[in-house]
């Protein structure tokens with residue numbers, strides 16, 4: 709049996725005929741934290757949606773625990789999603805529910821657990837993210853970093869085998885970033901899960917990822933451990949990792965001849 713919990717095999721996908729992915733191959737082994745990085749609009753979030761079965765590939769496939777995602781019926785997709793926890797940047801909490809009720813929500817919706825057990829589990833999950841003491845607060849009373857941690861506690865409510873993070877560090881102050889960063893790693897290891905992180909933040913991502921895929925122009929342009937990639941001389945990777953202004957990713961959005969355009973306005 710393969711040790712890969714998620715496999716992306718020769719996958720192509722496009723919105724409205726414009727091909728976004730052109731034969732992507734990736735594997736996400738059990739227990740590992742794997743990052744998908746790349747420029748804005750390179751299709752990273754779309755890959756998470758393909759893994760979650762929200763959309764179907766036009767070619768190739770995604771397998772989760774060996775099952776082809778796009779071949780699942782409604783029941784199959786439901787079972788698959790039960791194995792997955794997702795933390796989105798805009799992973800909004802329910803504003804009219806307390807922190808406690810937000811974390812209890814998936815347990816109440818998706819299990820038949822008695823209230824007493826839900827109580828213990830909610831406190832355990834909140835304790836894991838350091839917010840047991842905040843369980844009576846309402847979302848409006850939380851800082852951005854705390855809200856992200858509550859969303860994380862909610863995402864791990866049902867002990868997912870696969871955790872997916874979409875830009876988990878975006879918009880956070882440096883301290884909250886560091887907290888989320890170490891939580892992603894420690895929760896992954898404590899749950900025995902497999903984590904997939906989509907992020908632009910090289911420093912944080914490289915600290916916790918076991919392996920990184922770089923996506924550009926619809927294909928995996930580079931892959932390796934953070935150490936390998938730090939040393940990479942590939943121009944795209946070098947520009948991304950070191951934040952160089954000049955490189956294959958241009959500063960300017962494609963535009964016509966500047967001088968001609970200025971003349972035209974006169």
Ligand SMILES: Nc1ncnc2c1ncn2[C@@H]1O[C@H](COP(=O)(O)OP(=O)(O)OP(=O)(O)O)[C@@H](O)[C@H]1O
Nearest residue numbers: 723724728746747748749750751752753754755906
């Ligand atoms: N539902 C949709 N319908 C049509 N086009 C879409 C849809 N969702 C995304 N796109 C387009 O697909 C491209 C890739 O989007 P995606 O969100 O996957 O990129 P990304 O790499 O996650 O970008 P970012 O880092 O900026 O979030 C973008 O050009 C986007 O405009």
